[in-house]
Amino acid sequence: MKSYYHYFFSKHKAIYLQLARQHGISPYRVYQLAHGSRVKKIFEKDVLQELIRLGIIADIKRW
Numbered sequence: 753m754k755s756y757y758h759y760f761f762s763k764h765k766a767i768y769l770q771l772a773r774q775h776g777i778s779p780y781r782v783y784q785l786a787h788g789s790r791v792k793k794i795f796e797k798d799v800l801q802e803l804i805r806l807g808i809i810a811d812i813k814r815w
Contacts, residue, residue: 759783764808775799788813 759765759780768786772779775795785796786803803809 755784755787756780767806767808771799771802774802 759768762768762783764786765779765783768779768782771782775782775798777796777799781789781796782799782803785791785799786809791797791800797812800809800812804812
Protein backbone atom coordinates (compact mmCIF):
# COMPACT_ATOMS: atom_id res chain seq x y z
CA MET A 753 0.00 0.00 0.00
CA LYS A 754 2.90 2.32 0.73
CA SER A 755 4.24 2.10 -2.83
CA TYR A 756 0.78 2.84 -4.26
CA TYR A 757 0.81 6.01 -2.15
CA HIS A 758 4.14 6.96 -3.73
CA TYR A 759 2.72 6.27 -7.20
CA PHE A 760 -0.33 8.41 -6.51
CA PHE A 761 1.80 11.45 -5.64
CA SER A 762 4.51 10.83 -8.25
CA LYS A 763 5.54 13.75 -10.46
CA HIS A 764 5.76 11.38 -13.47
CA LYS A 765 2.25 9.96 -13.08
CA ALA A 766 1.03 11.47 -16.37
CA ILE A 767 3.91 9.84 -18.24
CA TYR A 768 3.21 6.49 -16.56
CA LEU A 769 -0.43 6.76 -17.64
CA GLN A 770 0.52 7.59 -21.23
CA LEU A 771 2.96 4.67 -21.49
CA ALA A 772 0.44 2.32 -19.92
CA ARG A 773 -2.16 3.21 -22.54
CA GLN A 774 0.35 2.72 -25.36
CA HIS A 775 1.47 -0.70 -24.17
CA GLY A 776 -1.75 -2.05 -22.65
CA ILE A 777 -0.64 -2.40 -19.03
CA SER A 778 -1.57 -0.62 -15.83
CA PRO A 779 0.04 2.72 -14.92
CA TYR A 780 1.02 1.25 -11.56
CA ARG A 781 2.95 -1.51 -13.37
CA VAL A 782 4.84 1.15 -15.35
CA TYR A 783 5.65 2.84 -12.03
CA GLN A 784 6.92 -0.47 -10.63
CA LEU A 785 9.13 -1.03 -13.67
CA ALA A 786 10.53 2.49 -13.37
CA HIS A 787 11.45 1.83 -9.74
CA GLY A 788 13.29 -1.46 -10.17
CA SER A 789 10.71 -4.21 -10.54
CA ARG A 790 11.72 -7.11 -12.74
CA VAL A 791 10.27 -7.58 -16.22
CA LYS A 792 7.68 -10.38 -16.19
CA LYS A 793 6.54 -10.22 -19.82
CA ILE A 794 8.64 -9.62 -22.91
CA PHE A 795 6.73 -6.49 -24.01
CA GLU A 796 7.52 -4.78 -20.70
CA LYS A 797 11.07 -4.37 -21.96
CA ASP A 798 9.68 -1.90 -24.52
CA VAL A 799 8.27 0.12 -21.63
CA LEU A 800 11.71 0.22 -20.04
CA GLN A 801 13.25 1.40 -23.31
CA GLU A 802 10.68 4.23 -23.45
CA LEU A 803 11.46 5.19 -19.85
CA ILE A 804 15.16 5.41 -20.74
CA ARG A 805 14.40 7.47 -23.85
CA LEU A 806 12.30 9.90 -21.80
CA GLY A 807 15.07 10.23 -19.20
CA ILE A 808 13.08 8.85 -16.28
CA ILE A 809 15.48 5.97 -15.67
CA ALA A 810 19.17 5.83 -16.55
CA ASP A 811 19.82 2.15 -17.22
CA ILE A 812 18.39 -1.35 -17.11
CA LYS A 813 19.88 -3.60 -14.45
CA ARG A 814 20.60 -7.07 -15.83
CA TRP A 815 20.25 -9.94 -13.37
